[in-house]
Amino acid sequence: MGEARYDTIGRTYAQFRHTEPTWHRAMGNALRGARRVLNVGAGTGNYEDLDVQVIALEPSRVMIDQRRADAAPCVQAPAEDLPFCDDAFDATMGVLTMHHWSDRPRAFAELARVATRHVYTVYETTFARDFWLLDYFPETRFDPMEVNAPTPSLLADYFDVVDVQTLWVPRACSEGFAAASWARPHDYLDPDMQQAISLLARCDPEVRARGTEQLRADLDSGAWAERYPEIATLERADFGYRLVIAERR
Numbered sequence: 001m002g003e004a005r006y007d008t009i010g011r012t013y014a015q016f017r018h019t020e021p022t023w024h025r026a027m028g029n030a031l032r033g034a035r036r037v038l039n040v041g042a043g044t045g046n047y048e049d050l051d052v053q054v055i056a057l058e059p060s061r062v063m064i065d066q067r068r069a070d071a072a073p074c075v076q077a078p079a080e081d082l083p084f085c086d087d088a089f090d091a092t093m094g095v096l097t098m099h100h101w102s103d104r105p106r107a108f109a110e111l112a113r114v115a116t117r118h119v120y121t122v123y124e125t126t127f128a129r130d131f132w133l134l135d136y137f138p139e140t141r142f143d144p145m146e147v148n149a150p151t152p153s154l155l156a157d158y159f160d161v162v163d164v165q166t167l168w169v170p171r172a173c174s175e176g177f178a179a180a181s182w183a184r185p186h187d188y189l190d191p192d193m194q195q196a197i198s199l200l201a202r203c204d205p206e207v208r209a210r211g212t213e214q215l216r217a218d219l220d221s222g223a224w225a226e227r228y229p230e231i232a233t234l235e236r237a238d239f240g241y242r243l244v245i246a247e248r249r
């Protein structure tokens with residue numbers, strides 16, 4: 001297996017990325033009725049504590065080494081090459097992993113081969129582009145991985161999409177994905193935290209340093225609070241994260 005991207009950018013993952021309970025509940029509801037579930041791109045195991053038997057699949061050794069003590073048994077492999085027999089699972093699941101897959105058609109064929117139901121957290125990039133953080137790191141709007149992120153409509157090309165649910169991001173979101181700290185702007189100044197957000201970890205170091213200094217200056221001067229007054233009152237926000245429930249055709 002070649003070097004997995006998260007072997008480089010995943011080193012602070014367990015420190016900053018935690019289960020968001022509202023997302024965890026939505027995932028559990030969508031998987032109700034399944035007995036054996038494959039968690040693809042499972043990372044450190046944040047969403048695996050479900051009332052079903054879970055097997056995790058994760059290509060990065062650095063991520064596997066950070067898996068939680070209560071996490072499911074894990075197999076090291078990518079979504080494009082599943083080391084399981086046909087219909088080995090009732091369902092597959094994945095949280096914010098699909099945009100990292102290098103060969104989606106091949107991975108989708110593999111998912112459909114091993115299970116009928118597929119439950120994935122993805123994001124709509126059009127919404128994400130409105131996120132205030134991107135004003136400080138404008139170059140990330142053109143990051144090919146962001147522009148080509150797998151949306152619910154892309155999944156509809158390969159599966160029967162039976163439901164798409166909005167995954168709101170609560171003000172006190174306990175996760176650490178790109179928009180999780182939308183109401184805690186100082187979080188984004190921490191270099192270790194930036195490393196746990198692939199959008200910023202992949203960004204050119206000069207761009208990252210410039211954006212970080214601008215954000216710091218605007219927070220210190222009060223310019224940030226003046227520019228985004230709505231942040232002070234919102235209890236939750238929609239940054240385009242979606243739970244897609246799909247079935248094999």
Ligand SMILES: C[S@@+](CC[C@H](N)C(=O)[O-])C[C@H]1O[C@@H](n2cnc3c(N)ncnc32)[C@H](O)[C@@H]1O
Pocket residue numbers: 004005006017040041042043044045046047057058059060063077078079080094095096097098100101102198
């Ligand atoms: C943002 S992390 C999400 C981890 C976990 N699902 C969670 O929500 O905590 C993305 C994960 O996808 C994994 N990944 C990257 N490319 C992959 C591939 N081709 N097949 C399966 N997983 C992959 C990464 O190694 C990483 O662990």
